[in-house]
Amino acid sequence: MASPTHQLWLLMFALGAVELICGYSFHNCIADPNSNWKSFSCKSRKDRLMSLIVNDLPRSVVNLTITFNPLMHVPNNSFVHLPNLQNLRLDHNQLRHVDSSAFRNLHQLQSLNMSLNEISELNASLFEDLQNLTFLSLANNKLNKFPEGIFFGVHNANTLLFRNNCLTNFSEVVKSISHLMKLEVLDLCSNKLTSLSHSNVSLPQSLSVLYLCRNNLHTLGCSSSFLSFIKLLDLSNNIKLRTVNFREVNLSHVKSLHLNSTSVNIVDFLKISNINAGCVDFSGTGLNNSNSINELCRLLKTKLKSIKNVQLRHNGIWNLHNFNFSYCPKITGALDLSFNKLKSVKCPSFIYNQLGITKFTAEHNLLMSLPSCKKQKDFQFKSMEEISYRFNRILTVNAHAFGQTPNIRVLKLNINNVAFLHRQALKGLKKLKILRLDNNLLTDLFKETFETNVQLQILNLRNNRISVIFKETFFNLKYLNTLDLGCNKITHFQPSGLDGLKSLSKLYLDGNNLKQIDSSFYHIFQDTLTVLDLASNQIRFLREENISPFVNLSKLIDLKLNSQRDHGLAVLPRTLFRGLHSLKSLYLTNNNIVYLPPEAFDDLTNLTFLTLENCCVGVAQLEPGVFKNLRNLTRLILENMGIQNLSKEVFGNLTQLRILQINRNVMQSIPVNALQSLPRLQYLDIRNIPLSCTCKNKFLQNYTVNNPDVQVVYLYKLPCQPDKSLKFYNFDTKVCYIDLGKYMCFINVAAVFLFTVIPLLYVKLYWKIKYSYYVFRSWFSEHWSRIRDKEENCKYDAFISYNFSDEEWVLNELLPNLEGNGSSLKLCLHHRDFELGRNIVDNIVTAVYSSRKTICVVSRNFLQSEWCSLEIQLASYRLFDEHRDVLLLVFLEPISERQLSSYHRMRKVMLKKTYLQWPDSDCSDPLQAQELFWNQLRRAIKAGSRLETEQDDNDKDFAPESKATEHCDNLLTNESYY
The missing domain is CATH 3.80.10.10 (Ribonuclease Inhibitor)
Known part of the structure; x- marks a missing residue:
């Protein structure tokens, strides 16, 4: 479990x-x-x-x-x-x-x-x-x-590297690895081992390489057979290790032994050891004079008939004049004198009869010049194939400097100070294939310089001071396939300067001062050139070119035009890459191209790699169709181009693109359909782009998070802009997922409906809407509930609703007859009882609901008053909706049926309730009629507010007037109370 x-x-x-x-x-x-x-x-x-x-x-x-x-x-x-x-x-x-x-x-x-x-x-x-x-x-x-037992389960271990630690106990190390029967390499250099003493366990017999350099070994302390299976043993830089420590130690199987920087006397060591003397590296063993070297050679000659390699590095040798390698056994391989203090070599005569040497190395010395070595029959080192003088101070190479080594195939003179290379310095080297002259001070090359090097295949002249390639300089190098002239000061080629290079495949001209691309330079390479490096020159196009300088380079597969100095490629001609149908890689980085024409890459149908990084800063948008013919492109780098927008039309035909790097641009959003047009995309780098975490990137977020085929580099670290504390991959997009089409349709339908219906509603329901507004307003004013709770203990017996033009009748007739003469009735009048400073609507609502009845004094002016209409609306609301008998209508003057036809609310009240008519002055007994009027009105006010049946209403002895059939509604005037 x-x-x-x-x-x-x-x-x-x-x-x-x-x-x-x-x-x-x-x-x-x-x-x-x-x-x-x-x-x-x-x-x-x-x-x-x-x-x-x-x-x-x-x-x-x-x-x-x-x-x-x-x-x-x-x-x-x-x-x-x-x-x-x-x-x-x-x-x-x-x-x-x-x-x-x-x-x-x-x-x-x-x-x-x-x-x-x-x-x-x-x-x-x-x-x-x-x-x-x-x-x-x-x-x-x-x-x-x-x-103990740490490597117990590692049975297949082949190489263990423990260099530069603090290990002190060699016996424990041996015990931990003794069972590893497949172990071949063990590196214990730079630890703190003092001896090789061990217990009964031994090293695995499979171990063949043992590094023990840079420890504190002062003794070996191991059994005689302990190292018997080792083939490479490095004991260098153990300063306390002495010759006597190797007595009776079996080194018969060692093929390479390093003892430099120890206290071992190499001659005495060879006398007491059973090692094959030809397998010892004599570097750093103190052989710094002719006597010690001669002594060593005599001893070697007694043990060996021939020796393959002699390494004498790090011995402090400064003079070879008196050395006589004739005492040594025949050397059939390499002689290495690197890391010494040699100031001159004076031809290979110092090695005298060692004609079998195949490689001579004297790197990291103090050589100042290479003297003339004219051809001599007695000193023809025909077996010599490689010479290396790298990392010296050679200033001059004189004529026939290699006259005694006519068969060398590799010559390394790089990383020196060669300023003078004699025109005949390399004369006679007909088998030379690789020549390294890079990192020197050469200024001129001539036809004679390489005239006899007819087999040369690789020529490296990088990092010199060559300014002009003279005519026919390489005329005889018909087998040369790689020419590196990079990082010089070349401004131009003389006519026929590159003639003769019939096999040239790779040409490096980067870091020079070329200002134009002359098509005549490359007409001879039309069937051979595959790599052309023109980076970091001063090439500019100020106008459109009609003919491409590369038109004949039909085999070219790699072209570098990046980092043109000063102002870069200001103009990229539409025809610049015309004819490059085989090109696979194109570099245009670090230029200042102001316009990238959509036809620029039309001929590059086999292009697989294109980088435009930092080439077109200021180009706000790539033209649609710019990559339309790049159907084989697999990697596209568009970093730091100042791109503001991308579109599907830009990437439409990149059907094989797998890697897209558009980081360090300025677009705030990336259309997903542009990325979806890349069916094979696997790698997308959008770092350092100010992507906004808004709805316009909701689909991009979904694409980057949920696409099972595309890796977005460090997606979960991409910040939102401008709030970098938020992450792009999980910003909230819930509010973004709306079917806009559907909602826009609904909105349009609603808008059409409203614009059609609203005018009709305005005409038909204006007062109902306005009334509802006032009701709801009062509903929320907290007076509503308070008034309703106190309805049964009303403050007033009646609220008088009248128009200001009827105010005289109200004050002179109604008020004295209802409140005077010992009456107990209490009336609510707006001019007397409304609260000062309070909203008028709130006062009306309070008056209606604080009174047992509402008496509407109806006249023609009343019918025209907006406020009177509101008051009767409120009272009729209580009448019909609350079933409260609270509304009394008093007509001051006769009003015709036609005049009441538009007041539907009042008409509805008059159909349900009887009403009082103020007696006409023309009646037979107006005083009696008025007395009856006031008695009936007082009885109506005192009557209960609970609504009776229609039959009960008919039994009441009100004036036998006809029932009104109209009520107030749709009044257009807005009369003032006062």
């Missing part, structure tokens, strides 16, 4: 796997787009937890590099979800602790590199699951010992 910790890790990995089902972007790693999701690099990240770096990686990972991170700890089960891992790099971090089960489940791991960390201790069970591990590096750490 799995432990709780293990279960937790499995759950976390499962959650990570669920996330990867949706997309292939990773928090801290980048998948190599050419590896089919098998190789990942996690470099220079800021996260300090291993889980944050690796937990979202897929199971398919085979090669994983985690370097230059602030990681200090590798927890248990860190890679348990990566069972297919074969190569793991954890070097150049800050690791201090590696838990015992950190590499659990990595049964397929073959290579593990944890060098350049701060690990001081390892757990004994750390490697127990690494049965297939063949390479392990723990170099440059702080280890002082290995736990």
Whole structure:
């Protein structure tokens, strides 16, 4: 049963796997787009937890590099979800602790590199699951010992590198690796070992390479057979190691022994050791004078008939004049005198009769010149094939400097100060194939310089001071396939300056001062040239060119025009790349192209790689169709071009594109259809783009997060703009997912409906709407509930609603008859009882609901008053909706049926309730009629407010007037109360 910790890790990995089902972007790693999701690099990240770096990686990972991170700890089960891992790099971090089960489940791991960390201790069970591990590096750490049995499960280990640690006990090291029967290389250099003493265990017999350099060995202290199977033994830089320490030590199988910077006397060592003398590296053994070298040679000659290689590096040799290598056995291979203090060589005569030497090396010395060595029959070193004088101070190379070595094939004079190369310095070297003259001070080359080097294939003249290529300089180099003239000061080629180069395949002219591309330079290369480097020159086009300078280079596959100095390629002619049908790689970075014509790449039908990084800053938008013919393009770099917009038309025909880098541009959004037009896209870099986290990028977010085929570089680290604390991959897009078409349709239909219906409603329902507004307004004013609660204990017996033109009748007739003469009735009049400073609507509502009845004094002026209409509306609301008998109508004057026809609310009240008519002055007995009027009105006011049936109403002894059939509505005037 799995432990709780293990279960937790499995759950976390499962959650990570669920996330990867949706997309292939990773928090801290980048998948190599050419590896089919098998190789990942996690470099220079800021996260300090291993889980944050690796937990979202897929199971398919085979090669994983985690370097230059602030990681200090590798927890248990860190890679348990990566069972297919074969190569793991954890070097150049800050690791201090590696838990015992950190590499659990990595049964397929073959290579593990944890060098350049701060690990001081390892757990004994750390490697127990690494049965297939063949390479392990723990170099440059702080280890002082290995736990017992730490390599017990690593049966297939082939190479173990423990260089530059603090190991002190060699016996413990041997014990820990003794069972590794496939181990071949063990590196223990730069530790603190003092001896090779060991217990009864021995080194694996398979071990053939043992590095013990830079330790504190003062004795070997091992059994005689302990090193019997070693083939390469490096004991250099153990200053205390002496000759006597090798007595009776079996070195018979050693093929290469390094003893430089020790206290071993090499001659005495050869006398007491059973090693094959020809396998000893004599570098750094104090052989700094002719006597010691002659003595060594005599001894070697007694032991050997011939010796393949003689290495005399780091011996402080400064003079070869008195050396006589004739005392040495025949040298059939290389003689190496590098890292000495030689100031001159005076031809190879110092090696006298050693005519079998094939390679002579004198690098890192103090040579000032190479003298003339005229051809001499007695000193023809015909076996010599390679000479190297690199890293010296050679200023001049005189005529016939190599006259005694006519058959050399490789000559290295690079990284010197050669300012004068005699026209005949290389004369006679008819078999020379590789010539290195780079990193010198050459200013001129002539036809005679390479006249006899007819077999030359590679000529490197980079980093000199050549300004002009004279005519026919390379005329005889018909087999030359690589010519490197980069980083010189070439301004032009004289006519026929490149003639004769019939086989030239690679031409490097970068870093010169060429100002134009002359098509005549390249007409001879039409069937051969495949690589042309013109970067970092001064080439400019100020106008359109009719003829392409590359039109004849039908075989060219690699062209570099990047980083033109001063102002770059100001104009990119439409025909510049005409005819380059075979071109596969094009570099235009770091230029200042002001306009990228859509026809520029039309002929590049086989192009697979194109970089325009920083080439067109200021180009706001790529023209549609600019890449229309690049159907074979697999990688496109558009970094830092100042692009503001992209469109589907730009990428429409890039059907094979797999890698797209558009980082460091200024667009705030990327249309998803542009990316969806790239069916094979696998790698997308949109870092350092100010993408806005708004609805216009909702589809881009969905594309980057959920696309199962496209890796978006560091997607989960991409910030929102301008708030960088938010992340692009998870900004809220819920409000964005609306069917705009559907809602726009609804909005349009609603708008048409409203514009059609509103005028009708305005005409028909104006007062009803306005009334509703006042009612709801009062509803929320908190007076509503207060008034209704006090309805049964009303403050007034009646609220008098009248028009100001009828005010005289109200004051002179109504008020004295209802409140005077000992009456107990109390009336509410607006001019007397309304609260000053209060909203008039609130006063009306309060008056209606604070009175048992509302008496409407109806006249023609009343019918025209907006406020009177509101008051009767409120009272009729109580009448019809609350079933309260609260409304009394008093007509001051006769009003015809026609005049009442438009007042529907009043008409409805008059149909349900009887009303009072103020007696006409023309009646027979007006005083009696008025007395009856006031009695009936007082009775009506005092009557209960509960609504009776229609029959009860008919039984009341009100005036037998006809019922009104109209009521107030749609009044257009807005009369004032006052």
